[in-house]
Amino acid sequence: MAESASGPSDKSVQVKLVLLGEAAVGKSSVVLRFVSNEFQPNKEPTIGAAFLTQKCRLEDRVLRYEIWDTAGQERFHSLAPMYYRNAQAAVVVYDVTKASSLEKAKSWVKELQRQANPNIVIALAGNKLDLVQPKSPAADGTSIDGDEPDDATATPGEAGAAESEVPRAVPTEEAQAYAQEAGLLFFETSAKTGEGVVELFTDIAKKIPIEHILASSRGAGRNGGPSGRGAANQQGVNLEESAAKGKDACNC
Amino acid sequence: MDSHFQVIILGTGLAESIAAAALAKVGLKVAHIDTNPYYGADEASLTTKELQECLNRATERLDQISRLRTASVRGEFPSASRDYSLSLSPSVIPARGPLISSLIGSGVARYGGFKLLESVSVYSSDGLKSVPGSKEEIFRSKDLSLIDKRKLMRFLMFASGEFESSSELRGKETMDFGSFLKEVFSLDSQLTSVLACALALCKSQCDTALPALGRIRRYLRSAGRYGASPFLVGQYGGLGELAQGFCRVCAVSGGTYILGRDILAFESKSESSSGSEETKNLRLKLSEIPEDLTADVVISSINYLPHLSNFPQTETEVNLSTTESHSCCIALVDGVIPRLSSYESAQATENDSTGEPVEGSSEEIPSRPVDAALLVFPSGSLSSGKASGPVNVLINGEGTSSCPRGKSLLYLSTTTQNIDANEANNPEQILRPYLEITLSLLQSPSGEPLRELSSAFYIKSSPTLSDTHLASLKGKGIFVSPPLPEHIAEAGDAAASIGETLFRDVLKQLGNPDADDVELWPPLPPGLDDDDDMI
Ligand SMILES: Nc1nc2c(ncn2[C@@H]2O[C@H](COP(=O)(O)OP(=O)(O)OP(=O)(O)O)[C@@H](O)[C@H]2O)c(=O)[nH]1
Ligand SMILES: [Mg+2]
Numbered sequence: 001m002a003e004s005a006s007g008p009s010d011k012s013v014q015v016k017l018v019l020l021g022e023a024a025v026g027k028s029s030v031v032l033r034f035v036s037n038e039f040q041p042n043k044e045p046t047i048g049a050a051f052l053t054q055k056c057r058l059e060d061r062v063l064r065y066e067i068w069d070t071a072g073q074e075r076f077h078s079l080a081p082m083y084y085r086n087a088q089a090a091v092v093v094y095d096v097t098k099a100s101s102l103e104k105a106k107s108w109v110k111e112l113q114r115q116a117n118p119n120i121v122i123a124l125a126g127n128k129l130d131l132v133q134p135k136s137p138a139a140d141g142t143s144i145d146g147d148e149p150d151d152a153t154a155t156p157g158e159a160g161a162a163e164s165e166v167p168r169a170v171p172t173e174e175a176q177a178y179a180q181e182a183g184l185l186f187f188e189t190s191a192k193t194g195e196g197v198v199e200l201f202t203d204i205a206k207k208i209p210i211e212h213i214l215a216s217s218r219g220a221g222r223n224g225g226p227s228g229r230g231a232a233n234q235q236g237v238n239l240e241e242s243a244a245k246g247k248d249a250c251n252c
Numbered sequence: 253m254d255s256h257f258q259v260i261i262l263g264t265g266l267a268e269s270i271a272a273a274a275l276a277k278v279g280l281k282v283a284h285i286d287t288n289p290y291y292g293a294d295e296a297s298l299t300t301k302e303l304q305e306c307l308n309r310a311t312e313r314l315d316q317i318s319r320l321r322t323a324s325v326r327g328e329f330p331s332a333s334r335d336y337s338l339s340l341s342p343s344v345i346p347a348r349g350p351l352i353s354s355l356i357g358s359g360v361a362r363y364g365g366f367k368l369l370e371s372v373s374v375y376s377s378d379g380l381k382s383v384p385g386s387k388e389e390i391f392r393s394k395d396l397s398l399i400d401k402r403k404l405m406r407f408l409m410f411a412s413g414e415f416e417s418s419s420e421l422r423g424k425e426t427m428d429f430g431s432f433l434k435e436v437f438s439l440d441s442q443l444t445s446v447l448a449c450a451l452a453l454c455k456s457q458c459d460t461a462l463p464a465l466g467r468i469r470r471y472l473r474s475a476g477r478y479g480a481s482p483f484l485v486g487q488y489g490g491l492g493e494l495a496q497g498f499c500r501v502c503a504v505s506g507g508t509y510i511l512g513r514d515i516l517a518f519e520s521k522s523e524s525s526s527g528s529e530e531t532k533n534l535r536l537k538l539s540e541i542p543e544d545l546t547a548d549v550v551i552s553s554i555n556y557l558p559h560l561s562n563f564p565q566t567e568t569e570v571n572l573s574t575t576e577s578h579s580c581c582i583a584l585v586d587g588v589i590p591r592l593s594s595y596e597s598a599q600a601t602e603n604d605s606t607g608e609p610v611e612g613s614s615e616e617i618p619s620r621p622v623d624a625a626l627l628v629f630p631s632g633s634l635s636s637g638k639a640s641g642p643v644n645v646l647i648n649g650e651g652t653s654s655c656p657r658g659k660s661l662l663y664l665s666t667t668t669q670n671i672d673a674n675e676a677n678n679p680e681q682i683l684r685p686y687l688e689i690t691l692s693l694l695q696s697p698s699g700e701p702l703r704e705l706s707s708a709f710y711i712k713s714s715p716t717l718s719d720t721h722l723a724s725l726k727g728k729g730i731f732v733s734p735p736l737p738e739h740i741a742e743a744g745d746a747a748a749s750i751g752e753t754l755f756r757d758v759l760k761q762l763g764n765p766d767a768d769d770v771e772l773w774p775p776l777p778p779g780l781d782d783d784d785d786m787i
Contacts, residue, residue: 077512082497082500
């Protein structure tokens with residue numbers, strides 16, 4: 001849009017992204033791979049942080065993801081509306097070795113279409129791809145559990161040690177066809193090897209209507225249209241900032 | 253699911269949610285349960301559909317775990333249900349106080365957006381007057397005579413100081429606040445009523461001096477922290493959204509959330525063997541959850557107590573008495589309410605934090621719509637009105653993200669002693685005249701008329717429980733979270749204080765000897781979510 005000069009042009013555009021998917025499909029692991037380029041074989045459920053941020057550089061722009069993990073609130077279908085609020089992107093994760101997780105993913109997509117901002121960019125991610133790939137020795141050089149053999153055997157991918165690995169339960173074509181029909185981006189990923197993870201977040205970034213977000217954060221459109229938390233804060237009060245400045249600490 | 257928890261919390265009201273977050277953060281295993289399908293309990297922020305369902309249940313008195321009663325609805329609620337976040341506990345938050353501290357300490361401040369309350373205005377038969385909130389504003393005021401200014405200045409000096417030990421107050425602590433102002437500061441009845449209703453936000457004419465002065469001092473000290481206004485308004489319906497934020501903090505620390513299930517059974521085993529302490533002494537059965545949940549300690553919102561006592565195993569007779577009730581109205585309005593003269597305009601508007609062009613420093617800023625403002629009808633100020641105490645009207649515009657563009661919300665409330673569900677003093681009859689006059693007063697002279705789209709009226713009761721009851725429940729490991737005070741500026745801070753008390757009580761009960769010294773919010777991990785690495 002034309003008014004780029006007046007805005008806080010040094011700041012990257014903030015994009016709220018939410019994760020959804022059945023328990024243990026690897027939601028937190030995918031984020032951890034994207035944000036810290038790590039993988040923890042025995043990742044505890046939930047992630048311990050309110051949200052993680054990660055910049056994503058495209059050819060012509062930088063955007064800053066604010067990534068919200070479900071923190072287990074989805075388990076009894078008790079996600080708060082706040083979770084969906086102002087989310088411009090969502091990654092719905094399933095496990096390629098578990099057919100029921102795709103069904104669950106479909107129901108989350110429906111839920112998003114019902115609850116979330118209508119312009120939300122949704123990506124479907126079939127995770128744990130490493131488990132169904134023939135284990136070529138060179139393939140997963142990035143996250144070698146090799147130096148900690150104990151961990152390696154404790155991994156859910158322990159079948160991997162037996163080479164025959166876990167059978168694929170969701171064919172790529174099936175998930176892809178569903179994604180196409182529902183208008184979703186589609187990737188197969190492995191949080192363990194990192195395959196597809198950066199691509200997933202980069203492609204989402206490309207599809208996000210940044211101009212729209214910029215325009216609405218600038219002035220008027222606060223409701224309805226996609227406007228991130230960053231945008232809302234620009235017009236409102238930032239409790240932390242002013243609190244830091246306030247020197248007369250008369251805090252109860 | 254591993255179904256034993258150290259703490260089960262019943263109710264997702266703000267106080268319980270704050271306790272839940274703090275308890276989970278110190279590493280306790282928490283299950284947080286609400287029988288309603290939404291977060292926030294009596295402080296919830298609801299879509300129009302949720303509000304309607306909630307009020308229907310209140311009217312039919314279906315076994316509902318809530319303090320709402322006697323609801324009536326006029327007009328059709330807009331079908332775009334999610335465009336609205338309607339608050340069951342419309343509130344302003346003092347910029348200094350336990351709630352703001354908890355919001356910052358817990359990190360919940362980062363989830364929510366906040367706006368400054370733009371103004372407090374008082375109704376009188378000659379219209380609306382904005383209330384000076386600071387010494388500067390009193391100087392500037394055109395409505396006050398020089399002599400009144402002096403008296404007011406003297407009073408504000410007094411109220412912002414350490415009045416507890418002053419000779420002016422000695423022996424008059426429990427005097428009603430109005431009489432105190434007249435007697436000690438020789439203020440006339442009009443000023444007295446403005447100070448009592450709009451500065452101290454008294455709920456009735458018989459509010460006593462000491463607490464009223466305490467509120468004024470806190471509000472005076474709140475001014476200037478984030479702007480001229482002492483008060484903030486939370487976006488997306490305020491306290492309900494904040495409750496969701498604290499629940500998320502709890503969940504992120506491993507808390508389990510179960511909403512919308514019925515309680516099928518509750519059992520508290522009375523202390524049998526005095527030897528072993530770690531007994532799973534509380535047991536809860538929920539619909540659609542196959543396993544029973546057990547806990548060492550239960551925190552229960554007062555709303556759940558009558559329900560729990562339905563189960564004979566509890567051996568807990570619960571006798572709630574209702575001392576106070578409140579008539580409430582939520583009105584959805586078609587049309588934009590222009591800004592009233594505000595804190596901002598009374599002070600020379602410097603560094604407008606919005607980043608939008610600052611519209612001069614003129615006194616009137618007619619073009620911008622109201623984000624949030626408060627209007628007070630002092631007792632008896634409206635001849636056609638029958639409210640026995642002051643009536644508060646909280647105005648929310650599009651800027652609070654709680655209604656769509658071009659629409660506004662009005663929240664009316666007033667305290668009513670011992671209200672009955674009978675025709676004569678139902679909430680609609682009490683509040684209707686105030687709603688009508690508010691709509692006509694807020695009308696912008698040039699713009700489209702404000703039109704009431706739909707409105708909901710209901711009663712919110714404030715049950716209490718005797719100390720002996722509370723003690724006997726405590727003996728069983730059940731800690732009761734009392735209802736929040738129905739006070740527009742006090743509910744949030746009270747929730748934070750109650751939440752902290754519950755947190756410490758539970759730690760003590762679980763055998764932590766340092767419970768009083770544990771930090772409510774341990775420092776947030778620095779930089780965890782501020783990773784600037786590029787990918
Ligand atoms: N082999 C393999 N294992 C993975 C992958 N992603 C996650 N895991 C493992 O799967 C388990 C669950 O991963 P999480 O990231 O905790 O899954 P989640 O979806 O966040 O789970 P909840 O938070 O409990 O809902 C962990 O033991 C991970 O190490 C992957 O791509 N490949
Ligand atoms: Mg997780």
